[in-house]
Amino acid sequence: MYSEPRFLPAGDQALVMELGDTFEEACSMAIRSLVASIRAEQVPGVTETIPSYRSILVLYDPMVSGFDVLVQALSSLFSRLDVHAAPKGDVLVVPVLYGGEVGPDLPFVAEHAGMSEEQVVAVHASRDYLIYMLGFTPGFTYLGGMDERIATPRLERPRERIPAGAVGIAGKQTGIYPIDSPGGWRLIGLTPMRLYDPHRDPPILPSVGGYIRFRRIDGNEFGAIAAQVERGEYQPEVIRQGGAT
């Protein structure tokens, strides 16, 4: 992480506030605190922010503030930022039915790791994954911190259609497909929960700086949750680890 942020122009309505040149957890924490304080202080002109691994794209209205004014405001905000005082992000619990028909690549992942399928599931569901970024499609999370023992290369030929809710592994990353899409991830399970539902408030459940925890469920519980989701009655489990952001 840099000692001072770099400010890079991104056209006439956006700038990049870059905090480092690698991805590390400290950088992500600082980004999360910054995004929260930009919102809390309502920095004049800022319309939206897109946080990512090591930088924030700050979108602004040039009729209100120009580049120079914003660099000054954001620098000042950064210098007052106490990263350590920021509360840890919430944990979103994602129930997953592992293996079988819905996790067709679990046997391959297990073989590749030299483990049993049971062990792969235990490793995958054993920790909280930091959400570094969302992108690619609405609600798609870029998660950090997967146990490298279960890292598996992507499929050589991507599948044409992966259902929404599929949980997969690609290299050292794990993630969840929020909408039906083509893709090359190794599929190990399926969640009945909808991470993205445009007609719900909020439409997208995961957010940058929070965590995802996978919880193993069986076929019965999958059916029960799926029915609740269908009726619009499912309440996602969220574990708070600190104050509000």
Added chain:
Amino acid sequence: MRILQPGITLIEDSGRFGYQAFGMATAGACDSYAYRLGNVLVGNQGGEASLEFALMGPTLEFEEEVTFALTGGDFTPTLNDQPIPLWHSCKAGPGDTLALGGVVSGRIGYLAVAGGIDVPVVMGSRSTYLRGRIGGLDGRALHKGDVLPVGTGSIGTPGRQLDDEYIPFYPTEIAATVVLGPQDDWFTERGIATFLGSTYEVTNSSDRMGYRLQGEAIQHVKGADIISDGIPLGAVQVTGDDQPIIMLADHQTTGGYTKIATVVTPDIPKVAQASLGSLIRFQAISVREANEAYRQYEERMKRAAWHLED
């Protein structure tokens, strides 16, 4: 109104803002200049949904009294077989047929109607976002037989004609103004000189997400892959093959390729209207100049509206 022939048509408004941090593209009108003036012509407040068509326009029958205006590219419009002008608001009634053909100038056109196209608002917008399958009519392009509700409560302002001075023309050689960055330092000096000194042709791998261009290779220092970060509208991404892509309304919110420059907002409509084979030349200005040019652009937009509302 009822769609007789769909063309390649979507329902779009000014876009879906506030969810880019969650991976949601804004979508919205590709040519915001033509889209906004369409709404002014018919007497709307601004932000109402219009039809946006690319390359091939729709044919439709009105089922109600309506004030409408066509803006943007020229799709040789006729109302009941009589040619009608662009950038002009007129009245139509039940049974009247508006027919548009293939584009002859520009690339994208708009049909604005008084009251707007009244489809449901999803996440704050009526814009169709095809990849997310939301907005517009069930998140899809229009089909033959679709019936679109028109917002009521506005009789509109027929008979408005935009002053010539505000009517853009769509050349096939375009100068697009950019601000260098955010990753211009990922390119060699020669790469920057090539980017600003040569012309790039619009290829057929171009859609609402972005226009892929082809021309002289833009040399990177050490490759095109960066740690993924946010993408603004107009970003000029240079991928591993050293060729540029200009990101437009449906662009992804984040990406892992170097962005050499960003096309400034006032020039996005020009780029969006670039037809296949058009040549684009990039010229750089400073971010301060770009902020000032944006203010002037908005002032001009206001003046165009005042003229119409007189």
